Amino acid sequence: MCEDFDEDFCQCPRCSGWGEIDCHCGGDLCVCENYGQASCPLCHGEGEVSEALYEKYLETQRENAQLFAEACAKIEAEKQQSN
Ligand SMILES: [Zn+2]
Ligand SMILES: [Zn+2]
Numbered sequence: 294m295c296e297d298f299d300e301d302f303c304q305c306p307r308c309s310g311w312g313e314i315d316c317h318c319g320g321d322l323c324v325c326e327n328y329g330q331a332s333c334p335l336c337h338g339e340g341e342v343s344e345a346l347y348e349k350y351l352e353t354q355r356e357n358a359q360l361f362a363e364a365c366a367k368i369e370a371e372k373q374q375s376n
Contacts, residue, residue, distance in 0.1 A: 303347040307335035 304310040316327040323329040332338045335350060
């Protein structure tokens, strides 16, 4: 029985299940200690995350997208005011 778990696991949305991501140098010309690859900060190299964490990640992405859209709208509004 696998119903002892009350959490479902999903493929990590940050690294697509690889467990590693490009380091923040972008991989090529890496100047950090990671040689272009860093352990995924979301799944810590597991390649999968709990459903709760998955949902949280998606929510954060949505919030970021929304903040970004709001910031763009504000810039647009300011541009139009100055015309
Ligand atoms: Zn690096
Ligand atoms: Zn991951």
